[in-house]
Amino acid sequence: MKGQAIMALFRFNILILIKRSNAISPLMQLLTTLRFFGTGAFYTVEGDLHDVSVPSVCRIVHRVANSLARLTDRHIRFPVDIQDVMKTKQGFFDKAGFPGVVGAIDCTHVRLYGAPLGDDEPLHVNRKGYHSINVQAVCNASFKMTNVAARWPGSTHDSAVLHGSLLGEMFENGRLQGTLIGDTGYALRPWLMTPVAEPTTNAERRYNRSHRRTRVTIEQVFGQLKCKFPCLSLGLRVAPRRACQIIKACCVLHNIAKELREPEIEGELREDEGNDDIPYDGHIQDGTIQRNRIINAYF
Incomplete structure (x- = not known):
């Protein structure tokens, strides 16, 4: 900073x-x-x-x-009031014409170096073979985080992190308005739009382009975060519980920097490197009707 x-x-x-x-x-x-x-x-x-x-x-x-x-609850807040929800939706729509989005969601891994993991050591080995914390975050179109979950070991799949989070529960119960936008690592839900795996029409291809340009915001946020706070990029030599507190602290400072309109560091607006999440292959895929409605109405 x-x-x-x-x-x-x-x-x-x-x-x-x-x-x-x-x-x-x-x-x-x-x-x-x-x-x-x-x-x-x-x-x-x-x-x-x-x-x-x-x-x-x-x-x-x-x-x-x-x-x-x-200070997490003070500086990292998901839009709930109708005015905040509409403002967030408009911000994302202005980016690439994708309607109804209240947050772009993804996960990023923070490496653990030489941390005392004990009996939970296997749980922290992620798909790339190193120990990490899998951090879920949601952002708005202004690159500000609106939700952070930093408590899951590296082996946890992105969709499982969302399923086990309060955010996922609130969307599932209809307590939050709008739509999240995520990659193929998530299930297609009425409240979470993912890309069309094999687009066959021009409308589906336009949908995918808009989806990609909208969702990339969260990857850029991760890039900004790790550029501002290299400890998250290089890795943490502390126990997982302490690592999670450091991650949340950095996320709070990231949002404070946004509130202060701090100038961006050159080169930090980039996609998060190495984003090759394992596609979701579970049985929950009940958002097809809603996705088709969006494609037919807007693309």
Whole structure:
């Protein structure tokens, strides 16, 4: 984050949440944590500070990360009010003409390096063979996150993450309005539109193009997030529970940067690399009628 954005964090009362630790002020703890988020190495941060050991830096990072994660509900909010829902739908429609979208959804993996995994070690091995946390996120057309689920081990399929999340439950029960847009790793539902696997008409091909241009927003958000906070790209050398708190803290800071209209880093608006999710092959595919209605009405 840029210097002016860091200082502007005072406006969000973040420092009030961070308790003073010995001679280390809340501001110094915040700056120390941001330095770690930007490098991913406790040793690098320790080398930049005088008379602060690696264990102390570790404790500071986790203390501040927990404080930031407690702001999740304040800064990461899914559109519920009718005005917010309509504004979100319009934002996505303006991108590529896809109607009714209230969020683009996908998952990204955050690597775990040398973390103490215990008996759960096999659960954290993802499809690419390394240990990770599978992080689900939803964003709006302005690249701001509206929902984050950071608690699932790397072996969990994207569709299972959604099925086991509060967001999926609320859509299933009809408590949320609008439509999510996701890739082939998800089931086709009346409230979640996926691409047509083998398009045979011009309308289906136009639908797929619009779908791709709309859904890519969440991939770009992951690119922005990992560019701003390289610790998520390089990997975390902490236990899974602590890793999840760091991930949520970075997501909170990402949204705060959006609220502050912080300039984008050159090259960060890119698709998330290596996105080759395993297609969903379960029995739940009850959104065909709704998808056909969208194709016939708009494409």
